[in-house]
Amino acid sequence: MAAGLVAAAFGAQAAGDPATGRQKNFQCQGCHGIPGWKTAFPEVYHVPKIGGQHPAYIVAALKAYKKGDRDHATMRAIAADLSDKDMEDIAAYYGGSAPAKK
Amino acid sequence: MNPTTLKTLRLLAVAVATTVFAGSAIASAEAGKKKAEPCKVCHGEGGMSKSPEFPVLAGQNADYIVAVLTHYKSGKRKNPVMQGQVANLSVRDINDLAAYYASQTGLMVRY
Numbered sequence: 299m300a301a302g303l304v305a306a307a308f309g310a311q312a313a314g315d316p317a318t319g320r321q322k323n324f325q326c327q328g329c330h331g332i333p334g335w336k337t338a339f340p341e342v343y344h345v346p347k348i349g350g351q352h353p354a355y356i357v358a359a360l361k362a363y364k365k366g367d368r369d370h371a372t373m374r375a376i377a378a379d380l381s382d383k384d385m386e387d388i389a390a391y392y393g394g395s396a397p398a399k400k
Numbered sequence: 401m402n403p404t405t406l407k408t409l410r411l412l413a414v415a416v417a418t419t420v421f422a423g424s425a426i427a428s429a430e431a432g433k434k435k436a437e438p439c440k441v442c443h444g445e446g447g448m449s450k451s452p453e454f455p456v457l458a459g460q461n462a463d464y465i466v467a468v469l470t471h472y473k474s475g476k477r478k479n480p481v482m483q484g485q486v487a488n489l490s491v492r493d494i495n496d497l498a499a500y501y502a503s504q505t506g507l508m509v510r511y
Contacts, residue, residue: 331511344461349510354452368477392510 314353314383319391322384325376326392339371353386353393360385427462427492432500435493438485447501458506465498 329335329345336344348356362368363377380388401409436447439457443449447457457465471477473486473494489497 327511331509333509341467343463343467346464347460347507347509349508350459350506351456352449352452355455358452 314357314386314388314390316387316391316394319387319389323388323391325379326388329372330392337372348392351393353389356389356393357385360389427495427499429496429499429503432496432498435497436500439497442481446504446506448504448506456506457501458504460501460507462495462498462502465501466494469494469497 323331326348329337330348332345334344336342359368360373360377360380363370363373364380366374368374377385439447442451442454443457444454447460449456468477469486469489472479472482473489475483486494
């Protein structure tokens with residue numbers, strides 16, 4: 299949140315706001331928010347962890363799903379609903395520093 | 401002993417032997433670490449990528465990494481750089497790499 303304010307003060311490019319992202323992630327929680335959750339279709343594997351991922355990478359992935367460059371059906375449907383701002387905010391909430399290598 | 405007992409014992413012996421020697425079939429994070437040398441360039445030391453262009457891999461779920469690398473290999477997921485990288489990876493390589501990155505600290509589940 300503080301980082302968002304600082305970014306805004308310096309007129310930084312629309313870095314998303316993690317607090318807003320937290321309000322917008324209801325479509326994400328059910329799969330990405332549950333430890334051990336697996337996809338069921340078309341293949342079975344653990345839903346990828348996104349906590350601590352580069353925010354810009356998350357945005358790029360969501361855009362790729364929205365555009366159809368990546369083909370996971372559920373992700374495409376969800377990304378279709380998200381505006382660029384939604385994507386930035388959600389990515390800011392999930393992203394940020396992953397714990398340093400031990 | 402009767403034939404059924406003998407058959408059961410033989411089956412049990414095979415099962416035990418398979419379990420004992422199964423270690424070699426399980427993916428090795430240690431082997432994966434060596435195989436991850438070319439990956440470090442983009443994905444960083446231990447999968448802690450410094451650039452948003454290349455995702456953090458540290459701590460990612462192993463079976464997800466296996467799925468993604470397999471998709472790059474089959475062309476189901478398109479990325480010219482990654483396609484080149486996986487071309488020479490065997491199934492064993494993919495599983496070892498996945499085990500290595502999964503064993504690192506990094507990504508987490510966030511609700």
